[in-house]
Amino acid sequence: MLSKLEGGQWGLANLPREYLVLVERALSCYQGKKKDCILNSGELEAFADYMSVKILAESKLRNRSELKSIARARLPELLEHKYQIVAKRARSAGQT
Numbered sequence: 001m002l003s004k005l006e007g008g009q010w011g012l013a014n015l016p017r018e019y020l021v022l023v024e025r026a027l028s029c030y031q032g033k034k035k036d037c038i039l040n041s042g043e044l045e046a047f048a049d050y051m052s053v054k055i056l057a058e059s060k061l062r063n064r065s066e067l068k069s070i071a072r073a074r075l076p077e078l079l080e081h082k083y084q085i086v087a088k089r090a091r092s093a094g095q096t
Helices: 004-014 017-030 041-057 064-095
Strands: none
Touching: 004 017, 017 041
């Protein structure tokens, strides 16, 4: 099990080139290095599709649509959680 930071670093070292900019932006947001943390939904969906195929190849889920359904159901929740963390860090940085 990896932390979010370790997962992002793993992604930079192991994912195809086409996803590296997305992962770099997400890591910058996560680490509070970037104030504008808007990620393109099309890029996120393409990445989720790619990862779902890779995960499905090693999982016991019956099919890709089942995995995509799970991922898409959780994506808004995960993005909202991330937004709250970034907003909290921004407020903290402004108070110091």
